[in-house]
Amino acid sequence: MAIESHHITVSGLNVEVVRKDIKNLHLGVYPPHGRVRVAVPLLVTDEAVRLAVIEKLPWIRRQQMKFQNQPRQSQREMVNAESHYYLGQRYRLRVTERPGAAMVAVNAVTYLDLFVRPGTTQEQRGEILSKWYRVQLKLLILPLLEKWQSVLAVQVAAWVVKKMKTKWGSCNPSSRRILFNLELVKKPEQCLEYIVVHELAHLVHRTHGEEFIAMMDTHLPHWRMTRELLNSMPLGHDEWGPGSYLEE
Template identity: 30%
Template sequence: MTKTIGGGRRGRGAGSTVKRRLLELDGEEVLVISKRIKNVYLRVKPPEGGLEVTAPVGLSDKQLEEFVRARRVWIGRTRGRISNSISEIASDSNDSADDRKADGESRCGDEPQGKDRSEDRARRIIEERLPRLVETWVPVVGKRPTAITLRHMKTRWGSCTPSTGRIRLNTELAWLDLELLEYVFVHELTHLHAHGHGPLFQELMTRYMPDWRQRRKRLNQYVVI
């Protein structure tokens, strides 16, 4: 059974429409976002572990159900990692609402509600981890960012502006293994040496983090299947 959420909204490009609906599957609701794309994307949304599928326009409910059911083991593992990450931080945190900066910029406002509260918690988790990352990897890479900004991003785990030295990290990294946050941080830090992803970038990444390709492969499981 499906339930439409609002109306379709226009996306980028002529004639492009994005439709959102809920698909009831095995006792839970899956958010389905239909777009003019070729691939199917599955995400487990922290911190609650809700399912979100972005799929090509015209894909049937039966195809979507088969797609999700075929990945139940992966979904279970991912939800377990998210739950463990939250538990570890909860046991270590003193629940303070301090505004902390880790060799860069991060913002924390007044006590938020709902989705904003989840975003704020994710930000605090990364803020707790950033000082150690900076201390460990800046000497290895030989570059120090001018600012580190934490924010929710829909299409990237991180980004870097070499001309300004600014690095941005996706707050959803808070719910993943520390090794994956570490990989994204080193990846963006390396862009301060090499702007693209060509041979120089790959050579430097291998020098700094020999297992970076394995970490990248693990990270990609959280975005595209």
Template identity: 30%
Template sequence: MTDFELIRSKRRSLELRVLEDGTVQVRAPQRAPLRMVRDFVDSRRQWIADQQQRQATRPRQRWQDGEVLAWRGESLQMDVCEGRTRVVVSGPYLSVRVAEPDNELTVRTAVEGWMRRQAKPVFEDSIARQFDWFETAGFARPTLRIKKMRTRWGSLSARGYINLNIALLHYPPAALDYVVMHELCHLKHMDHGPGFHALMDARMPDWRQRKAVLEQPLFQP
């Protein structure tokens, strides 16, 4: 029997996740019988094994001097030195100055803080460039929220928020634009039915190629 972490909530269905460290996590309704949860996990044993193997072989991001950071489809070599905290792009380098340059957590914290500051204007620009048609159709522009998400690139909430994964900054701008368009199309079609796909085809004919870029492995943070 596969070991798993069970999280109960007000959701209506079972959801299975394999985390970066290989941990199996199941999200289940509050009153779902434990036997049903176990049967669900057992029925997905091969999928779980495949995902755990994928996570185990996926390259990990190292936060050290000389390591490479994927940035908007390009590669930046990290130049990490001691100094007052500062992160800035300088040609092909990401100059990182921190108090403890040999401490990977310190470097990671500084770089991720810098990424979050870069994300808002970049993401807002993508939304603005693609929203005109939806505005003309009578939809209100959703409010941006930037998140770290394990299993999604983005989501659109019924409360008017568009949630985008900060990890999109590692990929080319065309991939970010695809995710934004995908979520904007949910303003009109909340499901992934024929109407949704027809709208995606109309608004972004090459969306499938853009989506494929997000399926290419990068260093895992």
């Protein structure tokens, strides 16, 4: 748990410094605008943080440029021909008003059909689609958890799908509880698998230290490429805060 958080300026960059009871320094660049955050052990000085940031300046600038160039969706209006994503594929929304229960269906590789009662509002349409996304994501997560819990010899106590503005996923090693961002259902399946493995690995190694990296390298050798793919895809309308996986 963080016991101190403050900001310093390094080469014109505003850097958040968070001191925790950890062993290694972790530097991250986060969407949507490339905010820089450094988590450090309790006794690491601000001067040491400055040196670490200066050493990584070229990498930081590259990540910030990626975020600046990253496409973002405008707020969805839930109308015909609007673009929506599912498993990395872009679909055109096709809204059909009819009596009966609401439902969503994927039509080949072109349309995402949304069937609603006449007079359904934009907000209601969005909630119907969101509920469908949630069900689909849970169905995708289940077999991945079964597979990777066995491979990594770990066991989750609970997991939840949640709308999050800060992270693709989150793990509490103490409670063995994992959160998955609902937005993952819009990304390619390999991105979801990467997040599943990433969060399960935190049940063994709490931080992104050398042992954590070694575990990821062993079990998911191409995880860095998948991370880049995930962090390059369109972000939703909501603003993001700390927690992407662009960490060094």
